[in-house]
Amino acid sequence: MTRTNYLLLLFTTLFTPAVFAEVFDVDTYLHMQDASEISVSPDGQFVAYTLYERDLEQDLVTTSVWMIPTAGGPAVPMTAGNGNSHTPKWSPDNRFLSILSDRGDQQIQVWLLDRRGGDAQPLTALKQGVSSYEWSPTGNQILLEVKDPTPADLDEEPRPNPRPYVIDRLQFKEDYVGYLDRYRYHLYVIDVATQKTRQLTFGDFDDSQPSWSPDGKHIAFVSNRTEHPDRNRNTELWLLDTTAGPSEPRQLTFNSFQDASPTWSPDSKHLAYTTAASEDLPIYAIPQLAILNIESGESQLVASLSEVQVFNPVFSANGNDLLTITEFQGQQQLVRVDLDTHEIEVVLGQQDVVSDFDEAPDGQLYALINRPQYPGEIFTVNKESSWVQLSAVHQALLADIEFGAVEKHEFESEPGVAIEAFYLFPPxxxxxxxYPAVLHIHGGPQAQWDFGFNYEAQLLAAQGYIVVMPNPRGSFGYGQKFASAINKDWGGPDFIDVMAAMDFGIDKGWIDSERMAVYGWSYGGMLTNHVITKTNRFAAAITGASATLYVSNYGHDQYQRWWEEELGFPWLAENKEAWDNISPFYALEQVTTPTLVVGGEEDWNVPIINSEQLYIVLKRRDIPARLVVYPNEYHSLSVPSYEKHLYQQYFEWLDTYVTERSNEH
Structure with a gap:
């Protein structure tokens, strides 16, 4: 990073209480709402956004679309409780606010809300529904991403039983989706006035992330059109000419790694995109920012963001720079990239975590920001260059809640290896x-903890625990070598790093070494399984959606390609040692830690068989263990009552094996 120029961060916040009266608990968490998908109107007068909340009576989650004036004032709901609505976007002429909605018990369709008044009206009526969409620059058409209709989509009457699955793909499973077939995602366009739909792309491959050029002449999109797409990760950028009749798309990038997220410059001459340009294994390659010259076909990596993961790159309205979100050393920043010099200006960083942003045509910025003690709210910049809060999503609910404070510290885990960790202290x-402490390991492993509001960690802190959140080797945000350090060595360097984070807190006098627990979900749970096979220093463990006997996942989870890339084909004797060496199953004889094992019944990301295998070994060895399986849930829980039950299980387990141990101690 070459230059840091922070705007004045004098935030005006609506929910800083004078006196705290309450502690954060599960019931409060379940009543929380979350804002996302912000979209500023072309006239700059309103910001639309999606609001996520839980319906505790019906025991489900819902999404709705709201709108808030940029000049200040209360938010207004734009959709009612008839189905879920999300993905708000404005027509270029400012007349319509469009959304995706499944209202009326139908497939997700594009709906239009006319700002002159009246109820929302459906624009599309595709039997298979719509996955994503984008307005054309003129506003007379909308670009659609649509999956080919399956026989079930075309059924006029419901069948008594579903059809058998007939599979011939190599990549044949996906969590939240199920078995995969050859019904692919393609691009369509619909005329807003006539509602006539026309298909643009075809073939036995998926087309996604479409982006319409500002001059309206071309559509850029992402697709893997290699001979065997299921055997590689080689997504490329493609270009479709919209001025001619039906035409074949033109390939724009020719890399052996993933290219994605294309976005156009205002003059339609360049595309910014992300590229996993690395000689390391594809799964560990950090998506970096690149800019493509459409005419010459030449791409250039932005060197000032080398080995820094970027999200949602967008050219600024002025055409001179580009805005993007980056993951950098425990921060999720909003940065501005000068297109001439590639110099970086950090617009928002440090404790201000940016999850989404949008820019009005006049250059006014809006961002969804959360901080260690404040969940996400919508902010904008005033005339004094201060960020001021517009929304008040959490004001009434959290006004009297005291949250724990967060500190970030750096230390050496072993000579020459610097590690960062976040320490959340109890209110x-x-x-x-x-204090008793919980080592909270993040998933991924290609992820990072940052300063963002962490409801799960705050719930644990409210129970009296210091929550330790390290970014061990394998995390993104610290360069390619750091991210790839655990290749074929899960539970090796990252185990050393997370234990060093605990020792740092013990040396500081914060943590009672006799009252420690370890917890993680997904890869965090997998590393938890390694931890309890390598040390008995923890009084309790909680492992969620984790893997134990890795070879049993091959062909059963969705990661056959990852397993093959990193460890090789499991049926070959020459690869057996690589698979067995990093599989904690073969070290479960060493475990003495009481362990709570949890997961979703239908999880195909990390299937429940792993939790069952871990549980049965611990029970067979008379190690205190409990298995909790949530019916019909996938890799994460979405049923509110299950979420409540989950945290009740957590607290009970910690009370039994950490708090009671504390009383004995």
Missing amino acids: GYQKEHS
Whole structure:
């Protein structure tokens, strides 16, 4: 990073209480709402956004679309409780606010809300529904991403039983989707006035992430059109000419790695995109920012963001720079890239975590920001260059809640290896005391902890625990070598790093070494399984949606390609040692830690068989263990009552094996 120029971060916040009265609990969490998908109107007067909330009576989650004036004032709901609505976008002429909605018990369709008044009206009526969409620059058409209709989509009457699955693909499963077939995602365009739909792309491959050029002449999109797409990750950028009749798309990038997220410059001459340009294994390659000259076909990596993961790159309205979100050393920043010099200006960073942003035609910025003690709200910049809060999603619910404070620290886990970790202290923390602690390991492993509001960690802190959140080797945000350090060595360098994070807190006097627990979900759970096979220092463990006997996942989860790339074909004797060496199953004889094992019944990301295998070994060895399986749930839980039950299980387990141990101690 070459230059840091922070705007004045004098935030005006609506929910800083004078006196705290309550502690954060599960019931409060379940009543929380989350804002996402912000979209500013072309006239700059309103910001639309999606609101996620839980319906506790019906025991489900819902999404709705709201709108808030940029000049200030209360938010207004744009959709009612008839189905889920999300993905708000404005027509270029400012007349319509469009959404995706499944209202009326139908497939997700594009709906239009006319700003002159009246109820929302459906624009599309595709039996298979719509996955994503984008307005044309003139506003007379909308670009659609649509999956080919299956026989079930075309059924006029419901069948008594579903059809058998007939599979001939190599990549044949996906969590939240199920078995995969050859019904592919393609691009369509619909005329807004006539509602006539025309298909643009065809073939036995998926087309996604379409982006319409500002001059309206071309559509860029992402597709893997290699001979065997299921055997590689080689997505490329493609270009479709919209001025001619039906035409074949033209390939724009020719890399052996993933290219994605194309976005146009205002003059339609360049595309910014992300590229996993690395000689390392594809799964560990950091998506970096690149800019493509359409005419010459030449691409250039932005060197000032080398080995830094970027999200949602967008050219600024002025055409001179580009805005993007980056993951960098425990921060999720909003940065501005000068297109001439590639110099970087950090617009928002440090404790201001940016999850989404949008820019009005006049250059006014809006961002969805959350901080360690404040969940996400919509902010904008005032005339004094201060960020001021527009939304008040959490104001009434959290006004009297005291949250724990967060600190980030750096230390050496072993000579020459610097590691960062976040330490969340309980509300009312007193320096003269040491506290029980929970080592909270993130998933991925290609992810990072940052300063963002972490509801799960705050729930644990409210129970009196210091929550330790390290970014061990394997995390993104610290360069390619750091991310690839665990290749074929899961539970090796990252185990050393997470234990060093605990020792740092113990040396500081914060943590009572006799009262420690370890917890993680997904890869965090997998590393938890390694931890309990390598040390008995923890009084309790909680492992969620984790893997134990890795070879049993091959052909059963969705990661056959990852397993093959990293460890080789499991049926070959020459690869057996690589598979067995990193599989914690073969070290379960060493475990003495009481372990709570949890997961979703229908998880095909990390299938429940892993949790069952871990549980049965621990029970057979008379190690205190409990298995909790959530019916019909996938890799994460979406049923509110299950979420409540999950955290009740957590707290009960920690109370039994950490708090009671504390009383004995």
